Amino acid sequence: MSEEKKSEGLTRREFIRNGSFAVGGLVGGTLLGSFLINPSSSTQTASENGNGDHDHGSSDDYMRARMFFKRQEDFRVLSAAVERIFPEDEIGPGAVSLAVPYFIDRQLAGSWGFNAREYMDGPFEDGAETQGNQSALNRRDAFLKGVRLIQNQAKANFEGEAYYDLTDEQQDEILESFESGDVEMRGMSSSQFFELLRKATLRGVYSDPVYGGNLNMDGWRMKQYPGGLMNNMDIIEDEEFHDIEPVSLHDHHT
Amino acid sequence: MAIELPKKQAVVVGVGWAGGIIASELTKAGIEVIGLERGGERTPDDFIMQKDELRYALDHELMQDLSRETQTIRNTTDMTALPMRQLGSYLLGTDVGGAGIHWNGQAPRFFPYDFQIQTMTLEQYGEGKVDEDITIQDWGITYEEIEPYYTKWEKMAGISGEQNEMTPEMSEEYPTPPMKESPAIRLFKEASSELGLHPHQRPSANLSENYTNPDGQTIYQCQYCSFCERFGCDYQAKSDPLITVIPTALKTGNFEIKTHANVREIGHEDGVATGVYYIDGTDDQEYFQPADIVIITTYVMNNTRLLLQSGIGQPYDPETEEGVVGKHYCYQIISGADGFFEDKKFNLYAGAGALGGGVEDYNADNFDHSDLDFIHGGVLGLHQTGNRPIDTNPVPEGTKSWGKEFKEASTHYFYRQLHIQSQGASLPYRYNYLDLDPTYTDENGDPLLRVTYNFTDQDRNLAKYQAERAMEIMEQMGADIVEEVNHATGDYDIVPYQTTHNTGGTIMGASSETSVVNNYSQVWDCENLFVAGASTFSHNGGNNPTPTVAALAYRAAEGILDYIDDPRQLVVDGN
Numbered sequence: 001m002s003e004e005k006k007s008e009g010l011t012r013r014e015f016i017r018n019g020s021f022a023v024g025g026l027v028g029g030t031l032l033g034s035f036l037i038n039p040s041s042s043t044q045t046a047s048e049n050g051n052g053d054h055d056h057g058s059s060d061d062y063m064r065a066r067m068f069f070k071r072q073e074d075f076r077v078l079s080a081a082v083e084r085i086f087p088e089d090e091i092g093p094g095a096v097s098l099a100v101p102y103f104i105d106r107q108l109a110g111s112w113g114f115n116a117r118e119y120m121d122g123p124f125e126d127g128a129e130t131q132g133n134q135s136a137l138n139r140r141d142a143f144l145k146g147v148r149l150i151q152n153q154a155k156a157n158f159e160g161e162a163y164y165d166l167t168d169e170q171q172d173e174i175l176e177s178f179e180s181g182d183v184e185m186r187g188m189s190s191s192q193f194f195e196l197l198r199k200a201t202l203r204g205v206y207s208d209p210v211y212g213g214n215l216n217m218d219g220w221r222m223k224q225y226p227g228g229l230m231n232n233m234d235i236i237e238d239e240e241f242h243d244i245e246p247v248s249l250h251d252h253h254t
Numbered sequence: 255m256a257i258e259l260p261k262k263q264a265v266v267v268g269v270g271w272a273g274g275i276i277a278s279e280l281t282k283a284g285i286e287v288i289g290l291e292r293g294g295e296r297t298p299d300d301f302i303m304q305k306d307e308l309r310y311a312l313d314h315e316l317m318q319d320l321s322r323e324t325q326t327i328r329n330t331t332d333m334t335a336l337p338m339r340q341l342g343s344y345l346l347g348t349d350v351g352g353a354g355i356h357w358n359g360q361a362p363r364f365f366p367y368d369f370q371i372q373t374m375t376l377e378q379y380g381e382g383k384v385d386e387d388i389t390i391q392d393w394g395i396t397y398e399e400i401e402p403y404y405t406k407w408e409k410m411a412g413i414s415g416e417q418n419e420m421t422p423e424m425s426e427e428y429p430t431p432p433m434k435e436s437p438a439i440r441l442f443k444e445a446s447s448e449l450g451l452h453p454h455q456r457p458s459a460n461l462s463e464n465y466t467n468p469d470g471q472t473i474y475q476c477q478y479c480s481f482c483e484r485f486g487c488d489y490q491a492k493s494d495p496l497i498t499v500i501p502t503a504l505k506t507g508n509f510e511i512k513t514h515a516n517v518r519e520i521g522h523e524d525g526v527a528t529g530v531y532y533i534d535g536t537d538d539q540e541y542f543q544p545a546d547i548v549i550i551t552t553y554v555m556n557n558t559r560l561l562l563q564s565g566i567g568q569p570y571d572p573e574t575e576e577g578v579v580g581k582h583y584c585y586q587i588i589s590g591a592d593g594f595f596e597d598k599k600f601n602l603y604a605g606a607g608a609l610g611g612g613v614e615d616y617n618a619d620n621f622d623h624s625d626l627d628f629i630h631g632g633v634l635g636l637h638q639t640g641n642r643p644i645d646t647n648p649v650p651e652g653t654k655s656w657g658k659e660f661k662e663a664s665t666h667y668f669y670r671q672l673h674i675q676s677q678g679a680s681l682p683y684r685y686n687y688l689d690l691d692p693t694y695t696d697e698n699g700d701p702l703l704r705v706t707y708n709f710t711d712q713d714r715n716l717a718k719y720q721a722e723r724a725m726e727i728m729e730q731m732g733a734d735i736v737e738e739v740n741h742a743t744g745d746y747d748i749v750p751y752q753t754t755h756n757t758g759g760t761i762m763g764a765s766s767e768t769s770v771v772n773n774y775s776q777v778w779d780c781e782n783l784f785v786a787g788a789s790t791f792s793h794n795g796g797n798n799p800t801p802t803v804a805a806l807a808y809r810a811a812e813g814i815l816d817y818i819d820d821p822r823q824l825v826v827d828g829n
Contacts, residue, residue, distance in 0.1 A: 084656075084657060085656040085657065086656070086661060087657060087658050087661065089658055089661065089662075091661060091662060091665055112313065115321075115339075115340075116321060117313075117314070117319045117320060117321055118320050118321055118339050118340050119320045119321055119324040119337045119338070119339045119340075120321065120339065121337070121694065121695075123693065125334065125336060127334070127336040128329065128333065128745075129747070129749075130327075130329055130745050130746060130747040130748060130749075131327055131328065131335075131336045131338075131748060132327075132336075132338060132339060132340060132342055132747075132748045132749045133339055133340055133749075134336055134339065172657065175656075179656075198655065198656050201656075202644055202647065203308060203312065203644055205644075206307075206643035206644040207306075207307065207308035207644060208306055208307070208308065210306075211308060219643070220643060222661075222665050223643050223664075223665050223668045224668070224669065225603055225641075225643045225668070226603050227305070228305020228306070228479070228481060229479060229480075229603065229604070230477065230479055230488070231477040231478070231479060232477065232478040232479060232480070232601070232603075232604030232605075233434075233477055233478055235601055235604060236434050236436050236478045236601070236604050236605075236609075237434050237435060237436060237437070238437070238601065239437050241599040241600070241601060241669065242601055244603075249303070249305065249306060252303040252305065253303060
């Protein structure tokens with residue numbers, strides 16, 4: 001498998017080029033370590049040792065597979081788009097290294113993807129904005145339509161180039177055309193889809209790691225969010241800020 | 255054909271705060287009560303180590319499943335109402351304990367002005383102060399009459415708080431001392447005092463210390479873990495029905511709760527309620543539960559819907575202004591100020607649902623409205639409920655909502671932004687009302703409730719004034735950037751969360767001409783039927799409604815016991 005065809009949307013080379021991992025800096029060892037056990041790098045390890053043997057990896061490796069998106073191309077578009085929404089920078093990791101694409105894939109495979117606890121009976125009418133989302137599309141269909149439309153827009157506007165091969169600026173330009181609702185989309189407006197994608201990205205960056213995103217709680221660390229602490233009695237009156245190492249549901253439940 | 259069950263003395267529909275309070279009082283007096291709850295069974299064990307923002311705060315684990323039932327919404331009568339497909343502006347609870355489980359625990363009283371708003375506004379400002387389509391009405395009860403029931407509720411729930419010259423007068427002190435003061439709250443109070451206002455620590459059902467109530471139930475000390483709003487409490491430190499009134503009722507041996515029992519209709523003949531029809535979700539059968547007394551304590555929405563669906567009381571018509579059921583649907587008018595602090599960083603991951611400072615100087619008629627283009631007001635409060643990372647992304651106005659700029663600003667300001675919120679009172683408007691939708695139905699094929707609601711100029715003027723006051727305090731607090739927050743600049747929008755303080759639809763009043771229930775929550779047209787909850791509010795005050803719901807439920811329980819001894823209309827109809 002060539003290096004350009006990694007399933008994460010960003011290739012390892014692009015990742016190192018774009019990101020701060022190569023220069024170390026404030027993200028340092030933990031993040032670099034987490035990157036090395038995530039799929040691009042484990043694929044690399046696998047190709048280096050010539051087989052798909054994963055017994056050297058952590059159990060997290062088994063979560064790095066798609067439950068919803070069938071086409072790798074769709075997943076690569078998604079990955080590139082969420083990375084633009086929450087990019088790698090000097091503050092810390094971006095959506096891809098926080099495993100947000102896998103998070104979204106798993107969310108779409110479950111009840112959230114089916115809008116299971118929402119009213120989905122007709123008749124469907126557009127209504128006023130104040131009446132909220134009136135789309136008949138569930139999130140699974142919306143995401144498939146949406147990422148394919150992103151890809152189509154890339155190809156149509158940039159000489160047949162795939163979205164994930166565009167420059168950051170070109171990728172942003174396409175997302176902005178969705179954000180402003182300028183792209184024709186059936187079933188929901190492109191601005192609604194953009195908002196869905198934006199919110200899904202933030203859910204993946206900052207939800208408990210049990211859902212597959214916020215890898216190693218590094219999303220939380222960027223906000224110095226300590227997770228769900230059991231007791232803040234001792235600090236509630238303090239003037240000084242306390243930077244506390246985060247805890248997850250895993251810590252609470254095991 | 256519904257399967258008929260053995261008759262009970264009383265059936266309570268909906269086992270939350272109102273249903274739990276009434277069940278506890280009736281069962282203690284020896285009355286046999288069955289509680290029908292459409293949702294599932296629940297115990298405090300369900301809340302332990304559930305610190306999961308995605309599941310609870312965003313995906314609404316404790317809330318109503320809208321695929322089964324929702325409401326339709328429109329702003330004006332000439333629009334087609336469409337279903338609320340996703341939760342947004344308000345969050346409807348479900349399961350045993352109801353919305354009493356996911357509340358924050360903010361526990362203030364309403365003001366005397368609220369109960370006599372029509373009389374007092376007229377006395378103070380004369381005729382014509384209020385537009386004639388703002389149909390304010392006295393509640394048929396005075397503050398003096400409701401006061402003992404507030405006290406009873408506060409003792410039962412162990413409320414932690416303090417009074418000052420601007421808070422409503424109390425006959426007894428709060429049973430537990432106020433909560434701790436965080437630096438953010440201290441800053442708010444200092445700034446408010448400097449402006450000549452009267453800050454106080456907000457009354458809280460997250461308790462400052464362990465407390466055993468008169469029923470023998472213990473509520474524990476709050477740990478400031480910040481998982482209150484939209485969550486159940488890990489510690490049994492937030493007063494809720496599951497740790498107070500429900501076990502009190504069960505302990506008597508006179509209370510039985512049936513879960514998954516979704517009541518569709520109140521049976522009645524010749525002005526007498528005979529019982530209720532419900533679908534049991536475990537076998538999908540319809541049952542009829544006969545009872546001498548029927549007590550409806552679902553949320554605001556279904557209290558109204560059940561009456562409409564059962565053909566009890568005359569439905570309200572906004573054109574003719576005749577009829578009463580569905581009238582005076584109110585909400586709350588949310589505005590305030592955000593402040594961004596460059597040099598301060600607050601421990602905002604810590605908090606509690608009702609941890610806050612407040613000023614009541616701009617609530618009710620505590621300030622002169624002579625030169626103002628609105629009446630009433632709202633509490634201004636700074637609450638530290640706990641920042642959650644998915645949903646809390648504070649960025650100054652004009653910041654892009656994604657990308658590098660967003661990431662930088664939202665991580666930087668996560669602990670550097672404070673918010674002052676006004677809960678503006680919501681006054682009834684002729685065209686804001688509830689009825690049955692002509693098109694959309696629930697899982698049983700019954701019509702959804704249709705909500706017709708928009709903000710009025712009264713609301714918009716109030717919201718703007720309150721936002722300005724909030725901004726003054728925020729400036730005084732020394733924020734580097736101060737921004738107005740205002741949900742009521744245009745039309746009411748069901749998408750952004752505002753508040754779950756919906757009220758009205760089966761309002762309380764002095765006569766059957768103008769209201770559905772009397773001040774014991776007894777239905778004028780059907781005297782063995784009681785409807786309790788915020789649906790009985792004739793308007794919504796500028797404070798959290800739960801204590802008023804609870805106080806009126808205690809009064810309703812007293813009325814029901816009186817009625818059992820001597821069945822009659824408990825209040826003389828003011829017609």
